[in-house]
Amino acid sequence: MLHKRSTESGSETGEAPFIGRNLETLDDIPREIADRRLHAEFNEHIAPERFEVLREQPDVLEKPDEFAKSAKDVGLQNPEGVLGWSTKLEDSAHVLKGDVGMEIATLIHEDLHRLSSPETLREIQGDPELRQIYEGVTEYFTERAAEGLRGFEPGQIYPEEIAATAKLGFEVGDQALRDWYFSHEVTEELQKALDRLNG
């Protein structure tokens, strides 16, 4: 299902306009681009106060050695190949510095985790299979928000999970995935599909 992209100014719908942050450091630029893209694609699913928390607690971009150290500090197993990690809305995500396109996509991915419903996050903890699906949905949404982004190549991260999510989206509709992800509203159809995948 194609999803209509809401306009950035919000003038057609009367939504609050997107207010950019003050750009003070170079890292604010990928952060700002990630925020704008998230806002443009998922605005209607994200409560403004949650978005505000995210923006007040911006993600940290780290060089490989800093990234490895902070990953170790939180006890992240196997940081090899990891591009970013996040825990909850209130805490900054950590993102590995690299090509700007990749940085922006990783910021989008981690911010989607931060913005997903706390109930959905709780639900996937301790359920490895559901967690895989949740990661797939996260990257699937990341690809939506990163569409056309220079330097970003889709299909590199979680390719199998994305394929499974695309199939799921085709079955139950994109909106049902968004409702589960951001609001923990689960349609009967989606529950059945998740149970089947999780079987």
Ligand SMILES: [Zn+2]
């Ligand atoms: Zn992830």
